[in-house]
Amino acid sequence: MRLARLMPHPETSSPFVDEIEVQLDRDGLLLWLRYTVGGDPSAIAWPAPASPGRADDLWRHTCFEVFVATGDGYVEYNLSPSGRWASYRFDGPRMGMRAADEVAAVLGMDGAFDQSALEARIELPPGARRLGLSCVIEDRNGAFSYWALAHPSAKPDFHHPDSFLLELP
Numbered sequence: 001m002r003l004a005r006l007m008p009h010p011e012t013s014s015p016f017v018d019e020i021e022v023q024l025d026r027d028g029l030l031l032w033l034r035y036t037v038g039g040d041p042s043a044i045a046w047p048a049p050a051s052p053g054r055a056d057d058l059w060r061h062t063c064f065e066v067f068v069a070t071g072d073g074y075v076e077y078n079l080s081p082s083g084r085w086a087s088y089r090f091d092g093p094r095m096g097m098r099a100a101d102e103v104a105a106v107l108g109m110d111g112a113f114d115q116s117a118l119e120a121r122i123e124l125p126p127g128a129r130r131l132g133l134s135c136v137i138e139d140r141n142g143a144f145s146y147w148a149l150a151h152p153s154a155k156p157d158f159h160h161p162d163s164f165l166l167e168l169p
Helices: none
Strands: 002-008 017-027 030-039 063-069 073-079 084-090 103-113 117-122 132-139 146-147
Touching: 002 132, 017 084, 017 132, 017 146, 030 063, 030 132, 063 117, 073 117, 084 103
Parallel strands: none
Antiparallel strands: 002 017, 002 146, 017 030, 030 117, 063 073, 063 132, 073 084, 103 117, 132 146
């Protein structure tokens, strides 16, 4: 099992989120993840529960994301606290976007007064090499903060290849 810490983009910190950690563990082509958001969970705008399944535009609200680099591009996964998910394949940074064959499952949410956590499982694409971990946090005031392993750009950009820092476990 590995542990990674995300950091906010310098221009989008949140007064309600102290830290975000991600635990991950690999079993063949499956990757289990647990995103833990520390701070004041009651100040976060959590999407309403929905029927599990694929959906688009999840990143427009609080959403947890995984980017998996492969030899021919990358796959992006969006994991919503609503229970919905999405996966997209790209040929290069923001190029050639299409639905990916790989699926995901949001396994649930839990928490306490000072943290909330989302568990999920994703199918890794063949040739998976490195990961980018990130999340979008929307607060009750409508402000957004963007968290990732690294922020190589002046503006938040989870698709930047230099943000895929984590070697797969």
